[in-house]
Amino acid sequence: MTNVPSPPWRKQRRQIKPQLSxxxxxxxxxxxxxxxxxxxxxxxxxxxxxxxxxxxxxxxxxNKEELIELIYDLAVGEIRLPETVGSWQEVLRAFATESHRVLTAHADLAKAALANIPTGPNALRIGEAVFGLLIGAGLPPRDAALALDRISLYISSDAYEESLHYARMRTSGIDDPVEYITGFIGQINAYYKSLPPDEFPNTTKYADVLTSDDGVTRFMYGLDLIIAGLEARMP
Incomplete structure (x- = not known):
């Protein structure tokens, strides 16, 4: 019955636009x-x-700047803070991987965090939780503040780099991310191996090692380095 048109003598209802907010x-x-x-x-x-x-x-x-801040904070609100169970290292690792997942799900929105200090309610909520986690683990407040800044930058920059690869993939006409990355890394690998061995002995010898690990492995390796550095600064 929903597909039956209204009689022509009845007044046609205009579609009401949603109220601007x-x-x-x-x-x-x-x-x-x-x-x-x-x-x-x-x-x-x-x-x-x-x-x-x-x-x-x-x-x-x-203005547009405020709009971008609001959009960023809306996306950040999707980050699910991990439960505070287990070691602080496990909680921090879970937070970082979850944040990275959310940022990479929204194209190149991570770019908005690189030159700004997020002050939206969602960003503040997350910052408070991570800052408190580090202080509760025994890190001095100044070290915890610097660590919060560096961890946030690491997550955002890695997510933004990944978005650049997806942008290149779209312009290349390749729809499969695996196919694109395999071809891109294959070109880099072949180029490294073609370099003069006398000038670049390590690059040519270990070209396969330099180009072997995927983005997830590299992200987790860097995250582990940060966590190990924080462990070393614990009282």
Whole structure:
């Protein structure tokens, strides 16, 4: 019955647009970032998506910079903080891998964290939890503060690098990430092996080692190095 048209003499109802709000603007912005990347984001583009004028958006968001901060904090809200069971090393490792998973799921949004200090409610909640974890483990507050900053930067930069590879993959016309990475690493490997051995003895000899591990292994290796460094600074 839902497909039966209304009689022509009845007044046709216009489709009511959703009421404009900061929440709607931010959710629309995150969708654009997910589909096309952060460089495609603009107030005009969001206005087009919402069928309104750019000027109407400024009643809810002051500028593009604030919009990006709000979009970033919305995405960060998806991070599930691990339960505080087990060692602090295990909890920190679980937090880092979960944060990396969320950031890589949103195109190149990690770029927004590289030159900013996130101050949104979700980012503050996560920062408080990790900062408290490190202090509770016995790390002096100054070391805990510096560690929080370095860990956040490590996660964001690694996630952003991964997004760059996905962007290159899309422009290359290859749809399979495994196929793209295999071809990309294969080219690097062949190039290393073609270098003059007398000038680059280690690079040519260990070309297979230099190009063998995948992104997950490299991320976890770096994370383990950070955790080992924090362990060494514990009283």
């Amino acid at each position: 900061q929440e709607l603007i931010v959710e629309t912005g995150l969708r654009i970032v997910d589909e096309e990347g952060i460089d495609a984001l603009s107030m005009r583009r969001i206005a087009q998506e919402l069928d309104t004028g750019p000027a109407s958006l400024y009643a809810h968001v002051s």
